[in-house]
Amino acid sequence: MCSTSSASRTITRRWTVAQADSQRFGARLEEAVDQFGPLCAGIDPHEALLDAWGLSVDAEGLGEFADRCVEAYAGRVALVKPQAAFFERFGAAGVAVLERTLDALREADTLTLLDVKRGDIGSTMAAYASAHLGPQAPTHADAITVSPFLGFGSLDPALDLAEASGDGVFVLALTSNPEGGQVQHARGDDGRTVAESIIAAVTERNAGEGRFGDTGLVVGATTGKDIADLGLAEALAASRAPLLAPGLGAQGATADGIARAFGPAAGLVLPTSSRAILAAGPDLSALRDAVTRTAGEVAAALPQP
Ligand SMILES: O=C(O)c1cc(=O)[nH]c(=O)n1[C@@H]1O[C@H](COP(=O)(O)O)[C@@H](O)[C@H]1O
DSSP states (O other): OHHHHHHHHHHHHHHHHHHHHHHSHHHHHHHHHHHHOSOEEEEOOOHHHHHHTTOOSSHHHHHHHHHHHHHHHTTTSSEEEEBTHHHHTTHHHHHHHHHHHHHHHHHTTOEEEEEEEEOOOHHHHHHHHHHHSSTTOTTOOSEEEEOOTTOGGGGHHHHHHHHHHTOEEEEEEEOSSGGGHHHHTOBOTTSOBHHHHHHHHHHHHTTTOOSSOSEEEEEOTTOHHHHHHTTOHHHHHTSOOOEEEEOBSTTSBOHHHHHHHHGGGGGGEEEEESHHHHTTOSSHHHHHHHHHHHHHHHHHHSOOO
């Protein structure tokens, strides 16, 4: 009797842990990458792309653009990254399109990373986080990008809400723009670069997690020379952080170049492309072909463990 109830408690506990685990962002991402490969496809409705697709440069054109992206991306890639700026520029109507886009991808079981690069003092950060993380959030994504340059600790409200709700956070570390080094390569009193300190803080958060922790890092696909010069490849490989690597295609990075640049960390990289894929639109089958081709190139260059 006693042993039966202890066995059933063990089974219940195992089930609860397994259920919680499958709801964690890192676990969901791992499943998606296993199924679709590591490509993250971006939705960046630049004005030039709206024009090229024959759409009006307003919330209506934006809505048609985003709907077409959902049709092309859903069920074809591990992760889709809408860039909030291109929606917010159209005000409330643009934000409504963003909400509808995130909901449609969720309905299709495709993970979303909302690129909002939020960063503020902790109390304000909590409000930013509640806009996007957790099921109560009006503009809910599976993960968001955040900026740690007000100090890593200022991100705590977002990291804590993500942990509580099973969502993820991607922390900027080494960005793809040339100006980033001015801040990210600077060294603190301990001799470490800012980028290295951010990687260390994320590694601490991901301790004990599976292949992907819930806290990712953003490391531009074009930063190969910096990764080598600053000696960061081993630290990235040990971080358990999904490594969002924007810059594939339009910014000059290639899938093979990303594999070389990240070396031992290559198995954690999510190469990210927006304009290079979107240039294939507006024709839906051409857009789908571009997604499939890019996903194939990325999967071949970055074999999964
Ligand atoms: O956080 C990002 O996504 C990001 C970080 C970075 O270092 N560089 C970078 O380009 N990005 C974003 O990634 C996307 C790159 O778009 P494409 O250059 O068109 O592929 C844009 O949405 C950028 O805002």
